[in-house]
Amino acid sequence: MxxxxxxxxxxxxxxxxxxxxxxxxxxxxxASPRAPFxxxxxxxxxxxxxxxxxxxxxxVIYGEHFDDxxxxxxxxxxxxxxxxxxxxxxxxxxxxxxxxxxxxxxVRLDWLExxxxxxxxxxxxxxxxxxxxxxxxxxxGIVATLTLVGVPAGxxxxxxxxxxxxxxxxxxxxxxxxxxxxxxxxxxxxxxxGAWLAGRPEVRAMLDVSDxxxxxxxxxxxxxxxxxxxxxxxxxxxxxxxxxxxxxxxDYELVLAVAGKTDGAAFxxxxxxxxxxxxxxxxxxxxxxxxxxAGAINLEDCHGFEHLR
Amino acid sequence: MxxxxxxxxxxxxxxxxxxxxxxxxxxxxxASPRAPFxxxxxxxxxxxxxxxxxxxxxxVIYGEHFDDxxxxxxxxxxxxxxxxxxxxxxxxxxxxxxxxxxxxxxVRLDWLExxxxxxxxxxxxxxxxxxxxxxxxxxxGIVATLTLVGVPAGxxxxxxxxxxxxxxxxxxxxxxxxxxxxxxxxxxxxxxxGAWLAGRPEVRAMLDVSDxxxxxxxxxxxxxxxxxxxxxxxxxxxxxxxxxxxxxxxDYELVLAVAGKTDGAAFxxxxxxxxxxxxxxxxxxxxxxxxxxAGAINLEDCHGFEHLR
Numbered sequence: 001m002x003x004x005x006x007x008x009x010x011x012x013x014x015x016x017x018x019x020x021x022x023x024x025x026x027x028x029x030x031a032s033p034r035a036p037f038x039x040x041x042x043x044x045x046x047x048x049x050x051x052x053x054x055x056x057x058x059x060v061i062y063g064e065h066f067d068d069x070x071x072x073x074x075x076x077x078x079x080x081x082x083x084x085x086x087x088x089x090x091x092x093x094x095x096x097x098x099x100x101x102x103x104x105x106x107v108r109l110d111w112l113e114x115x116x117x118x119x120x121x122x123x124x125x126x127x128x129x130x131x132x133x134x135x136x137x138x139x140x141g142i143v144a145t146l147t148l149v150g151v152p153a154g155x156x157x158x159x160x161x162x163x164x165x166x167x168x169x170x171x172x173x174x175x176x177x178x179x180x181x182x183x184x185x186x187x188x189x190x191x192x193x194g195a196w197l198a199g200r201p202e203v204r205a206m207l208d209v210s211d212x213x214x215x216x217x218x219x220x221x222x223x224x225x226x227x228x229x230x231x232x233x234x235x236x237x238x239x240x241x242x243x244x245x246x247x248x249x250x251d252y253e254l255v256l257a258v259a260g261k262t263d264g265a266a267f268x269x270x271x272x273x274x275x276x277x278x279x280x281x282x283x284x285x286x287x288x289x290x291x292x293x294a295g296a297i298n299l300e301d302c303h304g305f306e307h308l309r
Numbered sequence: 310m311x312x313x314x315x316x317x318x319x320x321x322x323x324x325x326x327x328x329x330x331x332x333x334x335x336x337x338x339x340a341s342p343r344a345p346f347x348x349x350x351x352x353x354x355x356x357x358x359x360x361x362x363x364x365x366x367x368x369v370i371y372g373e374h375f376d377d378x379x380x381x382x383x384x385x386x387x388x389x390x391x392x393x394x395x396x397x398x399x400x401x402x403x404x405x406x407x408x409x410x411x412x413x414x415x416v417r418l419d420w421l422e423x424x425x426x427x428x429x430x431x432x433x434x435x436x437x438x439x440x441x442x443x444x445x446x447x448x449x450g451i452v453a454t455l456t457l458v459g460v461p462a463g464x465x466x467x468x469x470x471x472x473x474x475x476x477x478x479x480x481x482x483x484x485x486x487x488x489x490x491x492x493x494x495x496x497x498x499x500x501x502x503g504a505w506l507a508g509r510p511e512v513r514a515m516l517d518v519s520d521x522x523x524x525x526x527x528x529x530x531x532x533x534x535x536x537x538x539x540x541x542x543x544x545x546x547x548x549x550x551x552x553x554x555x556x557x558x559x560d561y562e563l564v565l566a567v568a569g570k571t572d573g574a575a576f577x578x579x580x581x582x583x584x585x586x587x588x589x590x591x592x593x594x595x596x597x598x599x600x601x602x603a604g605a606i607n608l609e610d611c612h613g614f615e616h617l618r
Contacts, residue, residue, distance in 0.1 A: 036468040042398040042516055043459065045466055046362040053355040053362075055440060057407045057456055061447045089351040098366045100454045102411075131364060138370045140449020145409045147366055147456035150352065157354055159345040207351055 013105035027116035031123035044131035054150035074185035076118025084189035089208040091198020102138035153195035163257030176240030178250035214302035229284035322414035336425035340432035353440035363459035383494035385427025393498035398517040400507020411447035462504035472566030485549030487559035523611035538593035
């Protein structure tokens with residue numbers, strides 16, 4: 001659906017600010033508690049969170065993260081799930097979200113309703129209330145920004161740092177072709193998987209793949225090392241070649257470093273017991289820089305998604 | 310400063326994403342701790358916050374909240390301070406911020422540096438680290454969104470709800486002419502004042518004035534009541550008339566309801582002891598609807614700032 005219309009009666013302008021906020025509250029329904037625990041005051045008030053907090057923010061922007069081909073509900077879902085994926089990558093549990101919307105008066109009301117119903121659906125599914133936000137005028141398109149507060153699901157938070165030379169590299173799900181397949185808004189964030197992995201001491205570091213494996217893997221690679229990836233082991237989405245799996249981006253899968261001395265078969269067996277329907281693949285390991293074996297994928301050719309060029 | 314340039318070497322496109330993130334980290338300096346407590350991982354990790362949390366989000370948008378007349382540093386300061394003002398209005402203390410930036414490749418690098426140095430200055434002044442964020446491409450202008458996590462400064466959080474018939478209405482500082490005077494980006498958020506007011510049991514409800522007193526006062530007004538404001542008591546900024554003070558918006562001052570039986574002189578005396586340089590004015594009280602005394606300001610004529618019309 002194209003999000004804009006020149007028909008005033010079908011657009012945001014028909015409601016104005018006060019009417020729009022009332023409509024948003026209706027569209028979100030039980031996903032949005034009342035003030036002071038939700039929308040309607042200067043801040044939202046959250047119940048105490050014992051322990052450390054996780055904080056992450058990601059937007060969806062018209063023309064960049066979605067276009068007319070993505071249904072409005074899918075846009076709302078994508079916005080929420082992109083952020084859930086970041087919480088998943090730390091081994092976290094989401095607690096509350098706020099949404100800031102920048103949009104012009106020509107945005108279609110039915111587009112906006114779909115967007116908020118998408119947010120509400122994810123909110124219900126993962127039991128994460130939308131506790132507040134902001135709506136402001138912006139004549140240059142649609143920018144929706146969601147901030148998520150979370151807590152560690154267990155005693156441990158897994159970061160991108162901690163992988164060592166010799167560690168195995170694993171990835172969840174399949175890679176590549178996210179845009180063409182609609183995976184980029186239909187994916188399920190790996191929250192349960194991330195929490196389970198964070199509880200395994202052999203998992204040393206983790207991140208979620210959003211800009212393509214070839215690019216994002218750099219952040220996991222320890223100093224003096226490089227990833228030696230086995231092309232045959234890479235879980236490509238059906239119809240995707242190796243290059244797509246490495247470079248397309250928007251996979252929202254978890255990539256992790258597993259201690260080199262781990263019994264890989266036992267680790268995979270333990271995984272399958274808990275997640276029988278989700279693939280976990282060992283795709284290579286970190287070797288000394290310059291020591292990549294013949295036949296390993298040459299990552300030099302793949303740059304992944306580069307913003308702002 | 311106009312934020313855009315067609316000269317590639319002077320724009321964001323010259324750096325690309327990786328270079329830009331390194332530059333942002335440099336511009337923020339000590340305002341931004343390293344991962345996992347700051348930028349560079351999927352989420353930022355915050356130390357435990359005992360008690361409830363406050364969460365608020367507000368953007369600044371080119372053409373809406375700033376233009377070429379506001380220096381880039383002022384834009385960054387405004388973004389941070391708008392959110393601090395929301396924390397102040399609840400009687401809170403800010404703890405950490407994340408910033409999401411949507412901008413095109415034609416944004417001037419020196420504009421962006423000024424913007425982040427403005428954020429860094431406010432961060433240092435109020436000891437609130439910028440712990441993370443996102444930069445994404447958007448060809449429709451500049452949208453910068455900041456989310457702030459805070460905690461109550463004392464045992465009590467003050468909301469917009471709680472005012473009663475007969476309560477006095479007070480306001481900090483002066484009102485009106487915010488855009489013309491530059492107050493809209495030069496203001497100091499009322500954090501110390503908000504924390505002190507939240508500790509006073511006679512303060513029943515509070516908010517910060519951002520869309521103009523006439524409009525924002527509705528949210529404080531108890532059911533069945535209306536505000537009877539005394540024109541002579543309204544603290545207008547020099548050069549501003551009554552209408553400007555009521556309708557201009559972007560004042561970022563605190564408006565509060567004080568229990569009707571309070572000894573106003575003693576309350577003001579206690580205030581002046583702590584805040585000798587900040588004006589606090591009693592501007593009226595909440596009376597029964599339809600019972601406004603002759604001579605009180607007629608608020609029907611003033612609508613304040615209305616977005617999205």
